[in-house]
Amino acid sequence: MILTEQEFIRCAQRNKDEAFAYLTDAYAQKVYGSCLQMLRNTEDAEDLVQEVFTSIYLSLDSFGGKSKLSTWIYAVTQNKAKEFLRNKNRLKRKGSLTVLDEYSEGFSGATINFNHPGVQLEDKEKAQVLFRAIDSLAENQAEAFRLAKIEGYSYAEIAEMMELSVSSIESLLFRANKRLRIILGDFYNKSRS
Amino acid sequence: MKEEQQWIEDIVSVSERIKTPEIPMDVLQRIKQIPSRAKSTVDLVPKRTIWLVAASIAALVAINIYASRTTQTTNESSNSFGETYFSHLKQL
Numbered sequence: 374m375i376l377t378e379q380e381f382i383r384c385a386q387r388n389k390d391e392a393f394a395y396l397t398d399a400y401a402q403k404v405y406g407s408c409l410q411m412l413r414n415t416e417d418a419e420d421l422v423q424e425v426f427t428s429i430y431l432s433l434d435s436f437g438g439k440s441k442l443s444t445w446i447y448a449v450t451q452n453k454a455k456e457f458l459r460n461k462n463r464l465k466r467k468g469s470l471t472v473l474d475e476y477s478e479g480f481s482g483a484t485i486n487f488n489h490p491g492v493q494l495e496d497k498e499k500a501q502v503l504f505r506a507i508d509s510l511a512e513n514q515a516e517a518f519r520l521a522k523i524e525g526y527s528y529a530e531i532a533e534m535m536e537l538s539v540s541s542i543e544s545l546l547f548r549a550n551k552r553l554r555i556i557l558g559d560f561y562n563k564s565r566s
Numbered sequence: 567m568k569e570e571q572q573w574i575e576d577i578v579s580v581s582e583r584i585k586t587p588e589i590p591m592d593v594l595q596r597i598k599q600i601p602s603r604a605k606s607t608v609d610l611v612p613k614r615t616i617w618l619v620a621a622s623i624a625a626l627v628a629i630n631i632y633a634s635r636t637t638q639t640t641n642e643s644s645n646s647f648g649e650t651y652f653s654h655l656k657q658l
Contacts, residue, residue, distance in 0.1 A: 393606065491585040493585075
């Protein structure tokens with residue numbers, strides 16, 4: 374059962390716990406997928422998804438229905454992920470060990486120590502190259518590509534999440550696809566020379 | 567060139583086969599328990615303590631209002647005494 378934003382608000386006013394149960398059933402899977410994509414670490418994603426839902430539960434009253442539920446949840450997820458990464462980086466800097474940030478080395482096609490649970494076994498290596506290439510895209514292109522191609526959101530949903538028009542998303546994705554092919558082509562040539 | 571293009575398309579096509587990952591059951595259970603955990607966090611401060619603090623604040627506010635009113639009345643009476651005294655001096 375899919376509730377409209379207004380039905381959801383009425384439900385939340387009547388019974389907050391019932392509204393939260395609806396959100397959990399409808400969005401936990403998607404939020405977990407987004408967390409995995411943003412953090413590229415299964416344990417961190419599991420922690421983050423709980424933080425996101427705690428934050429959602431505590432701020433349920435503040436949802437006024439101005440945006441779509443999915444957009445609001447994505448915004449909460451994105452903010453929490455940024456906060457999580459900031460804290461993690463701060464801890465890394467404070468630590469006595471120097472931890473090399475694998476994402477700061479640029480695209481080399483080297484394997485990332487992350488196995489996306491949604492990737493089929495035969496695609497594991499290719500997926501790692503793809504993720505590396507996506508990370509090399511401009512931030513907004515990478516985000517649009519991720520949301521459309523990996524997380525399966527519609528263009529309209531992405532437009533609302535990224536606060537852009539649908540045509541902007543289309544052109545962003547067109548550029549992302551083009552750039553992705555250039556990056557992969559460079560890697561292909563370098564790896565064979 | 568053809569081989570390169572095919573390799574690129576092969577890599578890009580992986581994105582179409584990535585499935586939404588299944589959230590682990592234990593994580594889902596923990597998420598479902600958030601409302602009860604949030605409530606128990608709120609219940610950490612007993613209601614009796616909350617009422618006691620509220621009553622103390624109310625008592626403090628009442629004392630302050632009473633004190634400020636008493637001070638005002640004293641000032642008014644001392645002013646009126648001053649006026650009488652000086653007007654008497656003027657007459658002399």
